[in-house]
Structures are given as structure tokens and as C-alpha cells.
Amino acid sequence: MTIPNETTTAQRFATGFVRSVVPVLLALIVAGLIMLAMGSSPLDFFAGVWKYGITGTNWQRSLSLMAPLVIVAVGLIVAFRGQLWNLGYNGQYLLGAVVASGLGPILYGVMPAFLATIVVFIVAVLVGAVWSLIPAILKARYGTNEIITSLVMSFIAVGVVNLLIKGVFKDPGTSTPQTAVISDDDLLPYIPGTEIHIGFIIAIVLAVVAQYVLSRTSFGLRVDIFGASPKAARHVGLNSTWMVILLFALSSGLIALAGSVDILGQFAYQRADWDPRYGDAVMPLVFLARFRPVAAIPFVAFYAVLATGGTLAAQQAGLNVDFLLVIVGLILLFMTVTEYIGERRRLGQSYLPPGLRRTVLQPFRKATERTSA
Amino acid sequence: MTTTATSEVISLRGITKAFPGVIANDDVSLDILSGQVHCLLGENGAGKSTLISILAGMQQPDSGSVSIGGSVVDISSPKVAVDLGIGVVHQHSTLVPAFTVLENLMLGESGVMLDKKRATERLGELADLLGVEIDPHALTADLGLGQQQQVEIAKAMWKGSRLLVLDEPTSMLTPQAIEHLGESIERVKERGLAVVLITHKLREAYAMGDCVTILRAGRNVGHISVEELAAYSEQQAQDAILAAMFGDDLAAGGGADAVSDLEEAAELAGATAATREIPAIDFDSRPVRLELRDVSSKGGGRDIEAEGVSLTVREGEILGIAGIDGHGQGALSELVAGQRSASSGTVLFDGDDITRTGVRSRQQLGVRYVTDDRLHEGTVGSMSVALNLVIKRIGQAPFWRFGRIQPKAVDTEAVRLIDEYGIRTPSPATRAGTLSGGNIQKILLARELTNGARLVVVNKPTYGLDLKTVHLVRELLIDFAAGGGSVLLLSTDLDELIELSHRIEVISRGRLVGGVVNDGVGTAEKVGHYMTGAIEGTD
Numbered sequence: 001m002t003i004p005n006e007t008t009t010a011q012r013f014a015t016g017f018v019r020s021v022v023p024v025l026l027a028l029i030v031a032g033l034i035m036l037a038m039g040s041s042p043l044d045f046f047a048g049v050w051k052y053g054i055t056g057t058n059w060q061r062s063l064s065l066m067a068p069l070v071i072v073a074v075g076l077i078v079a080f081r082g083q084l085w086n087l088g089y090n091g092q093y094l095l096g097a098v099v100a101s102g103l104g105p106i107l108y109g110v111m112p113a114f115l116a117t118i119v120v121f122i123v124a125v126l127v128g129a130v131w132s133l134i135p136a137i138l139k140a141r142y143g144t145n146e147i148i149t150s151l152v153m154s155f156i157a158v159g160v161v162n163l164l165i166k167g168v169f170k171d172p173g174t175s176t177p178q179t180a181v182i183s184d185d186d187l188l189p190y191i192p193g194t195e196i197h198i199g200f201i202i203a204i205v206l207a208v209v210a211q212y213v214l215s216r217t218s219f220g221l222r223v224d225i226f227g228a229s230p231k232a233a234r235h236v237g238l239n240s241t242w243m244v245i246l247l248f249a250l251s252s253g254l255i256a257l258a259g260s261v262d263i264l265g266q267f268a269y270q271r272a273d274w275d276p277r278y279g280d281a282v283m284p285l286v287f288l289a290r291f292r293p294v295a296a297i298p299f300v301a302f303y304a305v306l307a308t309g310g311t312l313a314a315q316q317a318g319l320n321v322d323f324l325l326v327i328v329g330l331i332l333l334f335m336t337v338t339e340y341i342g343e344r345r346r347l348g349q350s351y352l353p354p355g356l357r358r359t360v361l362q363p364f365r366k367a368t369e370r371t372s373a
Numbered sequence: 374m375t376t377t378a379t380s381e382v383i384s385l386r387g388i389t390k391a392f393p394g395v396i397a398n399d400d401v402s403l404d405i406l407s408g409q410v411h412c413l414l415g416e417n418g419a420g421k422s423t424l425i426s427i428l429a430g431m432q433q434p435d436s437g438s439v440s441i442g443g444s445v446v447d448i449s450s451p452k453v454a455v456d457l458g459i460g461v462v463h464q465h466s467t468l469v470p471a472f473t474v475l476e477n478l479m480l481g482e483s484g485v486m487l488d489k490k491r492a493t494e495r496l497g498e499l500a501d502l503l504g505v506e507i508d509p510h511a512l513t514a515d516l517g518l519g520q521q522q523q524v525e526i527a528k529a530m531w532k533g534s535r536l537l538v539l540d541e542p543t544s545m546l547t548p549q550a551i552e553h554l555g556e557s558i559e560r561v562k563e564r565g566l567a568v569v570l571i572t573h574k575l576r577e578a579y580a581m582g583d584c585v586t587i588l589r590a591g592r593n594v595g596h597i598s599v600e601e602l603a604a605y606s607e608q609q610a611q612d613a614i615l616a617a618m619f620g621d622d623l624a625a626g627g628g629a630d631a632v633s634d635l636e637e638a639a640e641l642a643g644a645t646a647a648t649r650e651i652p653a654i655d656f657d658s659r660p661v662r663l664e665l666r667d668v669s670s671k672g673g674g675r676d677i678e679a680e681g682v683s684l685t686v687r688e689g690e691i692l693g694i695a696g697i698d699g700h701g702q703g704a705l706s707e708l709v710a711g712q713r714s715a716s717s718g719t720v721l722f723d724g725d726d727i728t729r730t731g732v733r734s735r736q737q738l739g740v741r742y743v744t745d746d747r748l749h750e751g752t753v754g755s756m757s758v759a760l761n762l763v764i765k766r767i768g769q770a771p772f773w774r775f776g777r778i779q780p781k782a783v784d785t786e787a788v789r790l791i792d793e794y795g796i797r798t799p800s801p802a803t804r805a806g807t808l809s810g811g812n813i814q815k816i817l818l819a820r821e822l823t824n825g826a827r828l829v830v831v832n833k834p835t836y837g838l839d840l841k842t843v844h845l846v847r848e849l850l851i852d853f854a855a856g857g858g859s860v861l862l863l864s865t866d867l868d869e870l871i872e873l874s875h876r877i878e879v880i881s882r883g884r885l886v887g888g889v890v891n892d893g894v895g896t897a898e899k900v901g902h903y904m905t906g907a908i909e910g911t912d
Contacts, residue, residue, distance in 0.1 A: 216777055216778055217773075217776045217777055217778065218767045218768040218773045218776050218777075218778065219776065221760070221767055221778070222767060224753075224756070225753055225756075225764065228753045228754070228755055228756070229749050229750065229753055231746065231749050231750040232749065232750050232751070232752070232753050232764075234712050234732075234750075235710075235712060235732075235742070235744060235750045235751065236732070236733075236764055236765055236767065237711075237731060237732030237733035237736060237765070
């Protein structure tokens with residue numbers, strides 16, 4: 001009693017594409033309507049996004065922003081593939097950032113820039129990984145919900161980072177609570193001929209490597225089995241404790257790396273209470289990419305343009321910068337709807353939920369029954 | 374079909390219900406008369422359960438109508454069904470274990486205040502009617518399964534039933550409890566209620582039913598009316614039902630095969646009492662392959678743990694473990710497979726202590742496990758058939774080299790196993806979750822019985838499968854044992870255990886409470902006796 005559920009690769013690709021792009025388009029349309037309702041011109045806004053996000057050398061700013069975003073995306077994907085919901089990304093990102101902004105100025109004084117950068121990256125990854133141990137161990141040993149524990153650990157991390165910036169890492173030379181500025185020579189070098197730092201290349205390489213590992217190796221298969229069914233994983237003989245800890249450490253370590261790359265490539269110093277919340281924006285994107293690292297790149301690129309151009313465009317259109325998050329939220333909303341409908345379609349059911357369909361069809365059904373009875 | 378003017382009739386007309394990829398009911402029409410036991414026969418997947426969930430208001434038909442006494446009714450929810458007097462006793466208990474009998478019965482009451490006095494009276498009436506004694510204040514969890522089922526029947530008839538539907542009521546009962554149930558059904562029938570009895574065992578249909586409707590692949594393929602059934606001898610009835618149940622399959626056999634096919638079909642359909650099918654072995658000459666010495670298990674979950682279990686399985690032996698579902702079978706099988714650790718005791722395999730050995734090492738030693746949760750534990754539904762076939766050999770050559778998967782090697786192995794075990798799949802790349810239960814079970818068997826398997830633990834291997842696959846699975850296990858493999862067979866189906874096992878141990882609340890050597894008649898009664906003794910207390 002099986003249905004031949006085979007589809008060609010082209011068909012699958014097409015459905016995937018539709019299901020990923022449709023929510024984005026719908027979100028943009030509805031965002032436009034909201035702008036109209038607020039008395040701003042959506043056309044001005046989107047034109048502004050194009051102008052400040054892509055034209056001239058602005059595309060280089062967008063690509064620079066992509067570096068941390070792609071690394072965060074890869075970090076989230078590693079955990080999400082195993083159905084571990086690491087929502088502590090904001091804290092993990094800031095921890096990585098503060099390693100770079102706090103440790104960086106000290107290290108660059110005592111060793112060559114190249115070596116110092118490597119050390120910063122390694123320490124950032126380690127700090128992120130260690131920070132995730134508590135939610136991971138709680139999850140593995142006691143089944144505690146990792147969403148809550150990782151979120152709480154994130155709040156603590158944000159606090160710790162602020163304390164560090166106001167305390168030991170504070171630049172004595174300024175009155176504002178911020179770290180010492182790393183000199184331009186010590187920052188990540190640009191890709192020749194552009195103003196895009198090599199963090200962008202690091203990010204793309206990481207995404208490609210992650211894609212390969214997750215889809216082609218035995219480790220990737222183990223992650224997928226673990227994600228599909230912990231029961232099956234146990235049946236196959238996987239050590240679930242170790243799996244949870246490893247995935248959490250990898251995820252958290254990568255997100256922390258994104259923080260350090262961002263500081264060493266872009267900002268050069270860190271202020272207290274600074275929190276770009278990249279993870280919030282990236283999370284819906286990795287769902288759209290169906291947890292495939294390489295597929296996440298175009299979505300991140302889209303968002304990077306939107307964010308780079310949108311900041312100025314929003315101001316010009318008379319909107320708050322936070323309006324960008326409204327668009328992200330709308331994407332999330334429409335993604336849920338598209339998924340629901342797509343899933344019903346795949347199962348050959350009506351697009352409408354059963355209850356609604358019954359209600360709609362009620363008058364007609366009654367009539368046919370009367371005739372048949 | 375005949376309808377009589379005197380008795381009320383519930384008519385189903387042209388009921389069709391489709392699920393994605395499956396037509397569960399295809400234009401089914403039947404009449405249920407009051408004062409009759411109407412048996413619905415058919416193998417797993419024939420559409421019996423869908424039909425009753427439509428009667429119970431849990432599903433709505435895509436087309437077709439249900440009418441009671443001539444007027445069409447729309448059973449749009451379970452509440453409507455109850456108000457119409459349609460009571461359903463489901464296959465698995467729906468009672469709340471922590472509640473008393475009375476509380477369970479009053480769950481559906483709609484009033485604000487609980488009227489305990491009236492409820493007690495009603496329970497008294499129903500207990501009289503059923504011919505049983507039920508203590509209203511006993512905790513449901515303390516009752517035996519037979520008694521729990523009586524409470525379920527009382528619950529189904531609570532609001533003055535018109536129709537009582539019993540879904541596979543005998544599947545969990547001991548032979549003794551089945552007799553009690555038969556008596557209760559007789560009494561309900563005498564009161565003028567209509568009874569629908571769903572079963573896949575032919576001899577129960579003949580013994581308990583007044584008329585029989587046979588479903589196959591969602592269609593009504595045969596009906597034996599009251600008069601016909603009364604006129605038939607048992608043998609004639611059997612042949613008529615089998616012909617309807619298997620129809621074309623039997624005819625297609627042709628010639629000499631047809632006879633043996635018919636016998637086989639009769640046996641599978643539970644027409645006759647089960648007998649042992651596996652050749653005897655000389656226990657003393659066979660080395661012990663698996664030995665458990667006073668082992669208790671320790672898992673994180675809430676299910677029953679194995680406690681102080683001691684048993685031996687010899688080379689070429691099938692040891693059956695009988696017991697009601699959920700009495701520690703899961704814990705025992707996981708214990709042997711290595712998925713659950715032992716808190717005390719020793720597990721010996723070929724004389725070596727493997728108590729602390731992990732799943733993957735045991736797998737390589739030849740300890741295999743066919744789990745009862747074939748959909749979520751045994752396979753990963755979202756992955757291909759090919760991957761599922763090698764999933765227990767992740768990282769091993771030739772399927773993985775330097776950690777990289779070798780799709781060609783995986784495919785070759787998959788094609789080999791698919792051919793050998795007759796797994797019906799469009800291709801090795803098809804997602805395993807889209808296959809039927811029978812084919813998924815074949816994936817599990819293909820994976821677990823090959824590549825150096827020496828001992829296989831099988832938990833409920835034929836549960837929910839169609840009869841052909843049931844037969845195939847049993848043949849595979851018999852062949853495996855004949856080839857020197859050892860089998861630890863855990864099952865809730867007593868007939869299956871009697872057909873396959875050399876010895877049968879009975880498990881209850883995680884302990885082995887008695888063993889029977891399966892060497893002739895009376896095994897079922899002996900096993901039933903141990904089960905009753907352990908479960909129902911004194912009675």
C-alpha cells in the first residue's frame with residue numbers, strides 16, 4: 001500500500017526553490033503594505049535598499065557583513081541538523097567578539113599579527129565551546145530543554161561580556177566603556193582590489209566544508225540519524241551524550257568564531273551593551289535553506305543587502321531601523337504557512353485545513369446526502 | 374442483504390474513505406441488525422479499523438452515508454456517536470490507570486456535579502447485564518486485562534447503547550478470559566443490542582458471530598448471512614470465509630499448490646488451533662549461545678524494567694517469551710541488544726561476558742535486534758532504503774572509506790539485500806518511510822539476519838503486518854534457527870509463539886514467571902495458566 005513517491009531531482013529542486021523563495025516574496029509584499037499603512041513609500045524604501053546595499057562599492061559592505069552571518073548560519077545548522085535548538089547564539093557571538101576585542105590588543109603587542117589572529121580564533125572557538133557545555137550536559141544527562149538553558153546561558157554571557165568591557169578590557173584612554181581599538185595593520189587583510197576582509201572567504205570555505213561533512217561523511221550521517229530519531233540513534237549504537245556535547249560545542253564554537261571574525265575584520269573594537277543580534281536574523285534563513293550550509297549563502301546574501309542598504313533606506317523612508325526585524329519576522333511567518341501548505345500538497349491533501357474545509361463544504365455536502373439517501 | 378422490519382438496523386451505504394496513497398474503505402455497504410453479533414473479518418490493513426472509526430465519529434467518510442432505522446445520520450464527532458448509542462471498545466485500553474472504575478466510567482458525564490449514586494446504580498445494572506462483578510472503587514491499574522476490558526464494555530454501553538463495537542477484543546486476552554468475554558457478548562446480544570466484533574482470527578468469528586462480513590483491501594468482498602452461517606458446518610464456513618479473504622491469491626496458486634496454500638491460509642487466518650512448526654532439537658547437544666544470569670535492567674524511561682531475569686538460548690533454538698504487552702519485553706530485548714544497561718547480573722554470549730559491551734560491539738559479535746518500533750527506532754523514515762540497510766555499519770568498509778560514503782558500494786549491497794528478501798521498493802533510493810509496514814520489516818530482517826548474525830532478538834515481529842508477510846517473517850526465523858542461529862522471540866501472539874518456539878517462558882511485570890517446553894498439546898493452556906496466575910492474582 002505504498003504510493004510511488006518518487007520525484008525527479010528537477011522537481012524536488014523546483015519545489016524547494018518555490019518553498020524557499022515564496023515566503024520571502026510574500027514577506028516583502030506585506031512589509032510594503034505595512035509601510036503604506038504607516039504613510040511611508042515602499043518603493044522609496046526598496047529603491048534605497050538597492051542603492052545603499054548594492055550600487056557603487058556598497059556591495060562590498062554587504063559582502064563584509066555576510067562573513068559573520070554565514071559563519072553564524074553554519075553554526076546554527078550544525079546544531080539544528082541534530083535537532084538541538086541552540087538559541088544561545090547572541091551570547092556565544094559576543095563571547096567570541098570580546099575574546100578578539102579584549103585579547104587582541106594585548107596579543108598584537110607581543111607577537112606577529114598573523115600568529116595573534118590564529119590564537120584569537122582558537123581561543124574564541126574554545127570559549128564558545130566551553131560556554132555550551134552546561135546546556136549540553138544538562139540536555140544529555142537529564143533531558144533538560146536546551147532551548148531554555150542555552151537562552152539563559154546567553155543572557156549570562158551578555159552580562160559577562162559587558163562586565164569584561166567595563167572592567168579588565170576597558171581602554172583606559174577613553175571615558176566611554178569600550179575596548180582598545182586594534183590598529184588597521186593588525187586587522188584581517190582585505191581581498192586584493194576590494195575592501196572586503198578575508199573573513200568572507202573564511203566563511204564561504206566553512207560553509208562548503210560543512211556542506212561536505214554533513215552530506216558526504218559518516219559523521220554527517222550520524223548527525224542526521226541523531227536528528228531524525230534519537231531512538232534510532234540509540235538503536236544504531238550512537239553515544240547520544242557525546243553527540244549532544246559535540247554538536248553543541250561545534251555550533252557554539254563556530255558562532256563565537258563569527259564574533260571574533262567580525263571584530264578583527266570590521267569593527268576593530270567593542271563597546272559595552274553592543275549586541276548586533278545576528279542570530280535572530282539568520283535563524284529563519286537557515287530554516288529556508290533547509291539546514292544546508294551552501295544553500296544558506298544566497299539567503300544570507302539577500303539579508304546582508306537588506307540590512308546594509310535597509311539601515312539608510314529606512315531612515316530616508318522615515319522608518320525605524322527595527323523595521324528590518326519586522327521583515328524577518330514576516331519571512332518566518334510566511335515560511336510556516338508555506339511549509340504547512342506544501343506539506344499538505346505533498347501528501348495529496350487539500351490546501352485547506354480539514355476543519356475549515358468541512359465548514360466551507362457543509363452546505364453542499366448536506367444537499368448531496370439528501371439526494372443520495 | 375436482508376433487512377427485517379421488526380428489528381432496528383444500522384445501515385452503512387457506499388462508505389468510501391481515502392488516505393494519502395491508500396483507499397481504506399472503498400464503497401463499503403453493510404447492515405448491522407440489533408440482536409446479532411456481526412463479525413468483521415479481514416487481515417491487517419483491510420479497512421476494519423477505518424470503518425469503525427467512522428462509526429465512532431472519529432473519522433468522516435469521503436462519501437457514503439450511515440443511517441439508523443432508515444434516517445440518515447451525520448456522525449460528525451465522537452460525542453454524536455455516543456449520543457446515538459454507538460459505543461466502541463478499542464483494541465488498546467483507553468482507561469485512565471490512576472482513576473477508579475467509577476471515575477473512569479464518569480469521564481464522559483456532562484453535568485456539573487458528579488452523581489455518584491446514580492453512576493453506581495448504572496454500573497450495577499451493566500455488571501448484571503454482562504454477568505461480571507466489578508468493584509466500582511478499585512483502581513483501574515489494579516485490574517486484570519480481562520476485567521479492564523469488561524470495564525471498557527461497560528463504559529461503551531454507559532449511555533444506553535444501541536450498538537457495541539469491539540475492536541480485536543481477544544488480542545490481549547488469555548484463553549480463559551476469551552471464554553468470559555464470549556459469555557458477556559451473548560448476554561449483551563440477548564438484550565437486543567447490535568454487536569460488531571472485529572477480529573482477524575477465523576475461528577473466533579465462527580464461534581462468536583451470527584453473520585460475517587469479510588473485508589479485503591478496503592472492499593466488502595463477502596457476506597455470510599445468519600441463515601447461511603447457521604446451515605454451514607465449521608469446515609464449510611471456513612472455506613467460504615477463506616475464499617473471500619484470499620480470493621484471487623488462492624485461485625492463482627492452482628493445481629496441487631492450491632491445497633497447501635489453502636491450508637497455509639487457513640492456518641494464518643487462525644482457523645485452527647496453532648501447532649508447533651519447527652523441528653525439535655536436542656537441547657543437551659547444543660552449546661549455550663546466550664545466557665542471562667539474574668539480570669536486572671536500568672533505563673531512564675518509565676516503562677517496566679527487567680528484574681532478575683535468568684534464561685539460556687542454545688544454538689539453533691527459538692526461545693519464546695510470552696506475555697501481555699508492556700510487561701518488560703522492551704527492557705529485556707534492549708538489555709540483550711546492549712541498548713539498555715544492566716544494573717545487576719551477567720550477560721554471557723558464547724561464554725564471554727558481554728554485560729558491559731556496547732551496541733556496536735555486540736552487533737559485530739553477531740547479536741542482532743529486530744525492534745518492535747520498526748518505524749521510529751528500526752528505520753529512519755526520511756532516509757533511503759539503501760542507507761537504512763547499512764545504517765548499522767556506518768563508517769565501515771567498503772561502504773565508507775576515510776569517512777567518505779561510497780554510494781556505489783552501498784547501492785550494490787542494497788540491491789543484493791532487496792533481491793534476497795524481496796523488499797518491494799521502487800528503488801534503493803526511495804525513502805524508507807514511504808514503504809508499507811511489511812516491507813519496512815523486511816528491511817529490518819535483511820539487515821539483522823545477515824552478515825554474521827548469531828543471535829537475533831525479535832520483538833513482536835509480525836505485529837500489524839499482512840498475512841503474506843507474517844508467513845514470510847516466520848519462515849525467515851525458522852530458516853535462521855535451522856541454520857544454527859539462535860532466536861529470542863518476544864511476542865504477544867500466543868499462536869505465533871506456539872508455532873515457532875522450542876520453549877516458551879512467560880514474562881510478567883519484568884520477571885519470568887514460568888517456562889513451558891513446547892512439545893505437544895496443551896502448551897497454550899499452560900502458558901495461559903502462568904499468565905493468568907501472574908496477572909489476575911488468584912483467579
